[in-house]
Amino acid sequence: MSLTALTATHGKLATDVNASIAGGDVGPLTTVQTTHATDLVIATMVDPPSTAKLRGWMYDGADPVLRVNAAGILAKRPGQAQADDVTTALANDPSARHLYITAVAARVCGLDWATASHLAADPRCMPERASFLAARFAEEVTNVRDAGARWCSAVMLRDLSPLLGR
Template sequence: MWLSPGCSKSKDRWTVDDLGGTLRRARQAAGLSLAGMAKRTGFSRSYLGNAETGERAVTPALIRAYQKVVGDDLNRRELLIGAVSTLVAGGVPDEASDIAASVRAERYHVLASAQTSHAVDKTIAALVARDTPSLAALTKWAQKGKPVLRVNASGILAKIGSPVLDGQVARQLVADVEVRELYLTAVVSRVLGLPWEDAGHLVRSGSPLAEQRQLDALTAEVTNATDAGARWCSIVLLARTRPEASAVVDHALAGALKTETSSEHLRAIGYTLAGLDPTAV
């Protein structure tokens, strides 16, 4: 059980306001000063001090940096795992923590059992982002095994925040039709707020988006910095709608060109702007 820093045991939950104190306690438990933590993480001493006192927002990158420094001590790492979970998903998702542990142990069975959610994938990605063996295992699973394992592994890799992995996920979505359909369905369901079956029907139909609110949601998703898979899927869905709404789609994709760092995504955008099928990249 992870106890809420500064809260009663009955709550058993962190709030975002507690994250700075959690970082401080983990640092102190590791026997490090602010200066020592700054030297090891690459962040300035003043930045860390402000984050620990709540004067500056705590980010997943900062929590991952603390995780790397505190090492394998279970108690200190549990503090930070809970902090990542709170920041990303608004609580402490035991499912994500358990799956992250199985990934680090290179056990794939949990990921092969059911498709994970966007929030769970984000939390797992934050927990394994700096663990090279975990990333290697996810890369292997994204290419072999049951479709649900492949899409789950791809979904986690898509949220690591690496241009190289972003491109790898895009290539997987182009080549793997089963994973593409599952990922597209998940994006449509989450972004457009559709039930899973309705989302799957829209994906399989190949139809353009029918409502302005749907178009607005996907033009925003095409620059989602936290999910490379969702960005690629949004490009595909916008490509379907471009014949009916070329001005809106072209404006959104032109904006995405300014921020996109993955060459595979840039190629998909180029294909779409040229009136070609981005899944044929």
């Protein structure tokens, strides 16, 4: 879906969340995990001071939903520095990593949230679907619009690797 179409669909919510970020209000980012599409739109709106707030929340936010939402928005901003920050945060935050991998698995593999969460916790839980899952994550590992999804997909591919070729 194009960014224009995503903005038309998610623009109001993204504008409201962006205003909250600018104002230092973490409330909207702790309520519910934002979607990939919403994050894409918010990422186009945040300015440098808001980006700095998101970076701080990604590392030091009190709630894992806040941390994963901040990471999700930053992961969709351009620039390698942002990508490095996101992958470092995810590598060192098991709670946020689990939420991010769950979201990626649900989106790219077409899984319901509970099944995606189970897969994120134990990638070996569906050995009969390992090839299908690996193919989906292999496609996502080249997602140019989401550094977090690339990293999470690579982690899942690594963990699924022993199940392939059986």
